[in-house]
Every structure is written in structure tokens, then in C-alpha cells.
Amino acid sequence: MRFALFSLITVLFSTSVFAQNIEEIIVNEKVYPTPVNVKFDVTKKEFTENEIMLLQSLESRRIELERKAQVLIVREKLIDLSEIKLLEKIEKLEKLEKSIKKLLNDVSVKEEKRLADLAIVYSEMKPALAAERLNVLDEITVYGILKRMSFKKSAKVLEKMKVEKVRIISRMLAEKTLLPQIK
Numbered sequence: 001m002r003f004a005l006f007s008l009i010t011v012l013f014s015t016s017v018f019a020q021n022i023e024e025i026i027v028n029e030k031v032y033p034t035p036v037n038v039k040f041d042v043t044k045k046e047f048t049e050n051e052i053m054l055l056q057s058l059e060s061r062r063i064e065l066e067r068k069a070q071v072l073i074v075r076e077k078l079i080d081l082s083e084i085k086l087l088e089k090i091e092k093l094e095k096l097e098k099s100i101k102k103l104l105n106d107v108s109v110k111e112e113k114r115l116a117d118l119a120i121v122y123s124e125m126k127p128a129l130a131a132e133r134l135n136v137l138d139e140i141t142v143y144g145i146l147k148r149m150s151f152k153k154s155a156k157v158l159e160k161m162k163v164e165k166v167r168i169i170s171r172m173l174a175e176k177t178l179l180p181q182i183k
Contacts (some may be wrong), residue, residue: 115141119148122157131160139165143172 047055122130122145134142134157146154146169158166 115144116148119145123149123153127153127156128160130157135162135165139168139172142169147173 118141122134125133134145137145142165146157149157158169161169
């Protein structure tokens with residue numbers, strides 16, 4: 001125990017002696033403790049012309065790299081802003097698409113109801129009168145009406161219509177029934 005106490009006193013004494021031989025050196029407004037007996041040899045180094053040219057080219061390269069880094073930072077920010085704007089536009093377009101699909105669905109439902117009502121009206125007419133009226137309508141409307149009528153009624157109406165119109169409508173009926181329904 002005596003030896004440990006003696007060792008501790010020796011360490012404390014030596015550090016305090018060492019601490020008394022320290023002075024402070026200030027470099028770039030920072031204080032660095034330095035032993036007093038250390039000598040600094042501050043001599044001015046003379047650079048060769050090649051070394052000066054190399055240092056100057058390194059400095060110009062450093063400045064160029066810093067400028068490029070700044071340009072890249074600006075570009076990155078512009079890309080981020082463009083991405084945000086693009087995402088906002090995509091969101092608006094998706095909302096618009098949903099709105100258009102809903103409107104088209106509403107129009108399809110109304111068109112279907114209208115054609116179903118017309119099919120009922122033309123089904124109630126005499127075939128000759130229905131054929132006369134359908135001859136003046138466009139082929140798409142006539143197709144829609146005849147498609148919604150019973151086969152028996154539509155056959156009687158087609159029998160009384162103009163041959164050219166019947167040929168077009170028949171082709172449409174044949175083609176449309178072979179196609180799958182798209183929703």
C-alpha cells in the first residue's frame with residue numbers, strides 16, 4: 001500500500017512539473033499547449049517555378065470543381081422541383097381521368113336507356129312504318145335500335161328496309177356480336 005501511495009505521489013508530482021513547463025501557442029485563433037523546451041524552426045520555404053505552377057493549377061482546378069459542385073447542387077434542386085410539379089400534374093391528370101370515365105359511364109347509361117326506349121317504340125310500330133323511319137336514320141343508331149329489339153321484330157323490320165341499308169346493318173350486327181364486351 002505504501003508503494004502504491006508513493007507511485008501516485010510521483011505521478012502527480014511529475015505531471016505538475018511537466019505542466020509547469022508548458023506554454024500556450026496561438027495558431028489561427030486556437031490555443032495549443034506546447035512544452036517550453038520544444039523549438040520550432042520557422043523558415044520560409046522557397047518554391048521552384050514548377051511547384052508554383054503546380055500549386056496554381058491545383059488551385060484553379062479546385063475552384064473549377066467547387067463551381068461544378070455548385071452547379072450540380074442547383075441542378076439537383078431544379079430536378080427535385082420538377083419532380084414535385086410532375087407528380088402534381090400526374091395527380092391532376094389521374095383525377096381528370098376518373099372524372100372523364102365517370103362522365104363516359106353516365107353518358108353510356110343514358111345512351112343505353114335512350115336506345116332501349118327507341119327499340120320499344122319501334123317494336124310497337126308496324127314493320128313497314130318502322131322500316132321507313134329507320135331508313136332515314138344513320139347506321140349506328142339503327143344498329144343500336146335493332147340490336148335491342150327481339151329477333152322476330154327486328155327481322156320483320158329489316159325485311160321492309162332498303163337493301164343497301166340492310167346489308168350495312170347486317171354486317172354491323174355480325175361484327176359486333178363477335179366482339180367481346182370491354183368495360
